[in-house]
Amino acid sequence: MTDETTHALALVPEDLPKPENFLKPHRIVLMLLFAGLVVAVAVFMRWDWLPRYLPRLGSGILVSLAMLFSTAILGFLLAVPLGLVQVTGPWFLRVPARLFCTVIRGTPLLLQLWLLYYGLGSLFPQFPWIRHSFLWPYLREAWPYGVAALTLSFAAYEGEVMRGAFAGVPQGELEAARAYGMGRWTTFRRIWLPRAVHRALPTLNGETVLQLKSTPLVATITVVDVYAVISKVRQETYLTYEPLLLLALIYMCLTGILVVAFRYFENRIPTRGA
């Protein structure tokens, strides 16, 4: 297995259609057909439930986005040391980090989520000091377990990427930093970390899109994200397809916005020769 593999091929900015050469005769026909399909879906399927659930859908989307960004940021903060100790750390840090990445990447996220929620959730009440601590009101809720599982998963996948990125920074640059009299910490802060993050940035974007696609799993542990709202709609209205189609559309819009935003940021980061 090569080092560069991530857990799937994420949608990246290069996949977006280019505005030039987009409109061609066959595309116009296809788009007309697609528009017809959309009109048919809008007319012949039942959408009368939609206004009633709009506020809940909005808050569900916010929960999904909060899950995405909090876990991506926390996971990245965890991924930096994970990647670093695998490159330079002593063996008693390197081996556990390696093991952590292997175990998390080798088991399904759903299983990890359920292990944390049901496993820890059933274990914690047995300890009185946990029940009496200030954390208990939070530990009784579902979302901390969702955040924890998603963060660990993101950290493991991104830690693997950061390991490659740290190892890939040219030695000469680090030697140059040392020659200028920088200490270890200054070298890390000024040279090694920025260069590694720069190298990891394209994969980081992809990982974030994949993380968005993992967030609906938290609905299985009763976190009310947009997926859970749609499940509720399906239970209450007995509709099969309409809510799911809407959900797919929502996620496509969110992914599209993420990808476009990343393209904007990527264009702002200077690269050599581009």
Place this chain on the structure above:
Amino acid sequence: MAADSLINWSLLALAAPGWGGVLLQGFLHSVEIAIGGYALGLLLGIGGAFGKLYGGPVLRDLLECYTTIVRAVPELVLILLLYYAGTDLLNQVLGAMGIGAVDISGLTAGIFVIGVVQGAYSTEVLRGAIKAVPAGQIEAARAYGMSPTKVLRRITLPAMLPYAIPGLANLWLIATKDTALLAVVGFSELTLVTRQAAGTTKAYFLFFCAAGALYLVLTLVSNLFIGIIERHARRGFAEQR
């Protein structure tokens, strides 16, 4: 105090009071679906990659829509949609043909769903790999008068394999983990039976860790084979780095 209640190894026994046999049965289902879905995805991927590279403009755009949608919508949502839509559609077609509704087994539906998702990813992997084959080799085969299928069988597929194997190996690992999502539609694969076992016996940690170990073993054994296959496919390549 929690130690005795936490680890009760007899729960993992293979015979009836223990849940080990049930777990292994679920694991077997997971592997079956992963293999079936992966194979279906590979077929779709080969078709999709060739369609994207050599197809007409309409086919190319439709395939682009397919891969974009699958890569933009969460697998969980796709699985639900395909699961209901696929079984519904098949029953309607069969009903129209006058055969009447059939009960589609969870295994078939699972393989179909995972296959469609995998197909989009392998389309992208194979397309990249085919593009990495030097164009001169394919042109030479054409110049020798080989028919398109022969070019495919003798030149393109074998030549692209070294480029495709890392991506395809990665897809296999994804397929094994994606089978866990079928737990949400109620198919009794490893993750769901684990949850049932854990819920019945209240030994959550034991069962989830056991299932995790099974998945991990599957991944590690797969990695072993992937390493062998990769080395075999890359023989004759100049060693990089």
